[in-house]
Amino acid sequence: MTSYRIFIADAFTSVPFRGNQAAVVPVPPDAPINDHLMQTVAAEMNLSETAFVTPVGQDSSFETSSRFELRWFTPVSEVKLCGHATLATAHALFFEENNTNDTLYFDTLSGELTVRRKEDNRLEMAFPADAPEHIEDDENAKVLVAAVLGKYKPTIELMISPSLRYMIIYDPDCNETELASLAPAIDKNAIEAGNRLLTNAVIVTTRGSDRDYKCRVFAPWVGIDEDPVTGSAQTVLAPFWNSRLGKTSFISQQCSQRVGELQVELVGSHVIVSGQTVVVLRGSISV
Structure with missing residues (x-):
């Protein structure tokens, strides 16, 4: 079994135990997790979403990479887009992994998403608009x-x-x-x-x-x-x-x-969503 770090964070709030919970699992490129195990971990967490994030490109460091693959799973299925788990992931990278960039780029099922670091620990996400x-x-x-x-x-x-x-x-x-x-x-x-x-x-x-x-x-x-x-x-x-x-x-x-x-x-064709996040648990999970 392989041990991975895991964070549980409350997104869209500056106060613990409010907002929306998400689990974030940093996955090193040299220790990938297959789809079945991602879904199993998400079911074990039993939160609305569990995010799995991996550096991509030549720079495989969580601290210095600016581009990551990001996937989100509910307890029962993978989803195409998740805002609060993206916010929680970016927060974990910026403030737990000490990422040195001001902007992070995420490759997802909804295309490229960006998250920028703003003042007061607020993060700003850019998502494609989906006009009803x-x-x-x-x-x-x-x-x-x-x-x-x-x-x-x-x-x-x-x-x-x-x-x-x-x-x-x-x-x-x-x-x-x-x-x-x-x-x-x-x-x-x-x-x-x-x-x-x-x-x-x-x-x-x-x-x-x-x-x-x-x-x-x-x-x-x-x-x-x-x-x-x-x-x-x-x-x-x-x-x-x-x-x-x-x-x-x-x-x-x-x-x-x-x-x-x-x-x-x-x-324009994007919706900018801003908010804060609080990490309430830091640990590890064996898969």
Whole structure:
């Protein structure tokens, strides 16, 4: 068996035990982990995501390399994009591995992602925007709405993003208090409806009184009943709220039990997401 370092970090927060948890495993190029073992480790961690990061190119040092391969796994599957685990990974490289660069480049299933070191230990991530498209009178979408909100109404706006397949539910009558108190019942029928829509997650969003917008994210299709704070969701939400608020810079709050806040900016075809991270556990795992 081979021993690897592992960090557990709370992302999108400066306070321990808030934000969204992720495990980060630095994998040296000369000691790779196969896909099956990555999935096994992620299941063992049982967090929303476990990230595996490896230096690429001639410089194979975690301290000096600026380019890395990055993969993310939920307890049940690999995912195409994960914001909070990317933030946690960059934080681990900058502040645990003492990486000397100001910008890190990650090769991922969503293409090249960049993370820049900013002031106050804040990190800035650049992700491709995934503007959602309207869903027109789809029975599967109505089943999902009823499962999440309790009932379907014709006034509810439904959209889905083409790349990540995140479905947005926007009920103009749902305020932020009601959003925070939602108790979805995503049963077998709703799961099957989501599968037919090729949905990976459902985002419920509303305008905030003290933030630009608020949201909650439910993703049982990838093994996460509710994601506490979701960086990747901002690639869908920023274009959605841009067309309604006429703004390109936002403060977003995810009102799950752990709560998290994100600074979000829509810049051309990319969404910039900024936040802080706190490492709460340092250890090793044998694979």
